[in-house]
């Protein structure tokens with residue numbers, strides 16, 4: 001009963017431009033970061049995307065007490081997308097996003113699965129189309145293969161300004177469940193903040209991005 005009250009309907013997508021600043025989180029997991037951001041930033045609207053049912057339930061149960069799903073007040077600045085985030089991204093208007101969060105994405109560590117990684121040369125033109133110049137794209141990862149991959153993908157491109165990643169979580173980056181697990185296991189997360197440049201996104205490359213069907217599989 002709570003989900004329909006928060007779900008972003010495709011018909012509402014064109015109205016999103018009226019909501020500024022507009023932020024989007026891909027793969028919110030248990031929703032700790034998404035909830036902390038909407039509470040700390042009532043001025044921003046956050047679209048939080050997740051396909052994992054248990055994660056969606058965690059976020060919903062943190063929001064509303066059991067039994068009060070139909071009436072409990074909900075944050076007016078939170079919208080949920082419970083399908084593959086890449087399907088939503090394709091339908092969003094140009095330059096609509098002021099911030100994008102990708103925190104501890106599935107690493108897909110095997111080389112033959114690299115095409116499934118969210119940070120990917122083929123994804124950059126689409127992300128560049130959506131993020132307005134100056135907008136921030138935050139990426140965190142604890143996986144050494146993914147960390148090296150992010151460096152390699154971001155180094156040669158001009159759509160985003162790059163800087164060395166932080167080795168401790170920057171202020172204003174609420175913690176996530178997955179990050180806590182990584183720290184407990186002794187892994188070293190890296191935290192990047194990429195800034196969208198003025199370089200135009202290549203429309204042909206956006207159009208060439210393969211259509212995605214079905215939900216993303218769980219990373220092995």
Ligand SMILES: C[S@@+](CC[C@H](N)C(=O)[O-])C[C@H]1O[C@@H](n2cnc3c(N)ncnc32)[C@H](O)[C@@H]1O
Pocket residue numbers: 026027028029030049050051052055083084085086103104105106176177178179216
């Ligand atoms: C390793 S978990 C990290 C979750 C959370 N960000 C955290 O740090 O605790 C990655 C999450 O991304 C979700 N995910 C992967 N690909 C996705 C996609 N294309 N659209 C939406 N969610 C996705 C997975 O279901 C999973 O819950």
